[in-house]
Amino acid sequence: MLGSLTTVMATGNRTVTGVVYDQSTNYPLAGVNVNVEGTGISEKTNQNGAYTINVPEKNITLIFSHVGFENKKVIFKNKGVVNVYLKPSVFCEDLVVMSYGSPKADKSASLAEVQVAAPQQTLQGRAAGIQVSPGKPGASQRIMIRGKATVNGIYGRYAPPQEQESYKGITENGFQSAMDIPLSTFSIDVDAASYSNVRRFINSGQLPPKDAVRIEEMINYFNYNLPAPTNNEPVAIHTELSAAPWNPQHRLLRIGLKARVVATDKLPASNLVFLIDVSGSMNQSNKLPLVQSSLKMLVDQLRPQDKVAIVVYAGAAGLVLPSTPGNQKTTIKDAIDRLSAGGSTAGGEGIKLAYKTAVQNFIKNGNNRVILATDGDFNVGASSDGDMETLIEQERKSGVFLSVLGYGMGNYKDSKMETLADKGNGNYAYIDNITEARKTLVSEFGGTLFTVAKDVKLQLEFNPAKVASYRLIGYENRLLNKEDFNNDQKDAGDMGAGHTVTALYEIIPAGVHDKFTHSVDPLKYQKAEKPATNFISNDMLTIKFRYKEPAGSVSKLSQAVVMDKPVEFKNTSVDFRFATAVAEFGMLLRDSEFKQGSKYNEAIEMARAAKGNDHEGYRAEFVKLAESAKLLSKSGLVAVEE
Incomplete structure (x- = not known):
């Protein structure tokens, strides 16, 4: 039985249920007094902040009170659910330690064990000597108070623990020599969770932890205007090449994928x-x-x-x-x-x-x-x-x-x-509102739920006569071995109906001096190959692209050639310039060692000029977000990560 997982209304004239939260942290509060004004009817919230109280049929006023918080009155008419947020009554969110039942004293150490009526916290100041055992937010905690025979009314300070959030470590992709490592292989990524999570941090007044910033997910949060595939193919590939604004001597390559659009009424049954x-x-x-x-x-x-x-x-x-x-x-x-x-x-x-x-x-x-x-x-x-x-x-x-x-x-x-x-052959989104x-x-109903191509992989081969070195921006968690590209048993990313995916490469052209690549001593047992400088073609690189049908097990191969013909940055598409602005912003948030001449002002102005047809307002929101991050970068308010 799962009766504990569903809300059950108690019998009586009228039943009011709800949860009481700390307004400053959004954590539920245990031990809150819930009283019906002018009567003797009262209840307390449980350890999850929830309460159920039977009240008369007539209009009544509920009074919510808790030590360390301001009382709150709510006039109750017809609603059956009343959720309440209490405001701390003192500066810095004073914590009140409440005893549940009779505390047991440890006579040998003069300790008392009690329950704490708040989520896990770090105690300081007047609550010195109190130790909190690990636990989950919203659950009762066991604490030890040294030298106290009674525990009611002990005050302290607490701060919600950002360090409980966990992010997979990211080691940024560095520049690779086109001569030594001509192949770059990765799985596509349509996830966009990082962007909305980063937005949550910035809107709360702090810069995100570096490992919360996955640049490819920030870029792919936005829709881009790419031509749809033809000939009933599930995915089309498009490229643009220009200069990198943070280092004009470098090239910036944009690879754009567009999945087939399927009308909602034509989608398969779910x-x-x-x-x-x-x-x-x-x-x-x-x-x-x-x-x-x-x-x-x-x-x-x-x-x-x-x-x-x-x-x-x-x-x-x-x-x-x-x-x-x-x-x-x-x-x-x-x-x-x-x-x-x-x-x-x-x-x-x-x-x-x-x-x-x-x-x-x-x-x-x-x-x-x-x-x-x-x-x-x-x-x-x-x-x-x-x-x-x-x-x-x-x-x-x-x-x-x-x-x-x-x-x-x-x-x-x-x-x-x-x-x-x-x-899980799926996608990941962070829902903050x-x-x-x-x-x-x-x-984005179709793209979120309906896959049109699975195990989508890209492999780029760089021409060393044109490319000294290259760097894939983002996708650190999606890199594949070169042998994985032709291995249909190797899992990769999936694209939903109408999805667009963008990947950016920063390229150092042959003959351009840079500080990122370094030579090694000549090999003793092998002869070093000379760069193919006499290669006739003007190819800069070739892109190979593999995917499977949603129910298929054998991949299909497509490819495209990128010529060494960059266009001026101002003449690129608005999508190219906007994606570049997001990438530059991401490198600044990560304080990337490859950010070079990146600047908040440059990213902001670039994005502002490349909003295009921003019907939903997401690009305008990005500009405001970048402006806020610029201000926060001067204050040094960065979230702590585990």
Whole structure:
């Protein structure tokens, strides 16, 4: 039974439920007094900040009070759910340590064990001598207070721990010699999670951790105007070549891929499984409530031939809605609305059940997909990045794809979710607000959910007569060995209907001196080959491109040749210039050793002049974001990463 995972209304004249949060951190508050004004009716919030209280039929006023916070009155009329945010009553968010039951004293050390009515925190100042054991935000903590026989009313300060967020380390791609290493091979990446996550940091007043900045995902957050493929091909390839604005002696190559556009009514039937994390860490306003709103927007896009099942997981996993036709929207939305959060996080078990459910309802030649919504904080069963990678590689053999939607902050596990989407033949988005949810699940519905080409790989061969060295900007987590390009068993990225993908290479032309490449001593046992300077062609490089049909197992090959004919930067397309501005901005955020002459002002002005037909306003938003980052770069406010 999964009764603990759904909201159950108590009996009585009227029942009010809700969650009380700390306004300054969005963390739920335990131990808050909820009183009905003028009566003796009262309740307290539980360890997840949730409360349920029976009230009279007439209009009443609820009073929410908690030590260290300002009281708040809410006039209650008809609503059955009242969520409240309490404002700290003192500067720097004073923490109040509350005792639950009788604390046990350790006579030998004069210690008291109590529960703390707040998420994990770092205690300082007046709370010296208090030690907090590790735990998840939103869960009760055990603390030790030295020399105290009573614990009520002990005050301290706390700060939400950014260090609990985890990001996979990135070692930036360096310049490679075209003579020594003529081949560059990588898997495409349509994910865009890094950009919205970076935006969240900057909008909160701090620069993101360097490893949160994946430049290719920032570039690919935006749509680009590329010609669609012809002759019923799933993907078309386009190139542009100009000078790099941060070093005009260098070339900048843009490779653009455009996937086939498929009208919504022509898309194949979908067999979807919503896999929803309802553990205690999701009990925040920007997590489970936002997940519910997001998925209901997706439900509105479904057709009668589509179907949806819902699997949830906390301490255990369970099926809360069997596969249901897409035209039964009320049934699906009611199941989503009934979800509430609490407990630990058995993500591995949830993934297994979701794939099992998808396989049981498999649609041949259809879109079979698990959509995982989580903050990535798995802590029961298979939980490490390696465990997750092995699990997903096994489950994807079923032909079911995986999309990952990330939510929340503070304990956000970006590294785990990127791994899941990468290995699950799917995509990864970070949802920081309802507008981003609409972009991902409504505006880009086809690209998010319907794959038209899988295992998409590129391999570039550089002509050493034209190229001294080259560098792929971003895609550090997507590099492949040169042998992987022709190996159809090697997994790679996937493209959805209408998707565009952009990759940028910085190229140092032959004969241009640079500080990034260095020579080695002559080999003793092999003769060094001389550069093919007498090569007749004006080719600068050749691009080879492999992909498979969604249900295929054998790849198809295409190729394109790029001639050494750069155009002036001012004459390039607005998309080329805008993508370049985003790349320059990303290098500045990472404080890249390859940023060279990059400047915030240059990136801002470049983007402002290349907004083009910005119907949704995303490019204008980028300009404002870059302006904010410029100001923050002067203050040194950078988020701490684990």
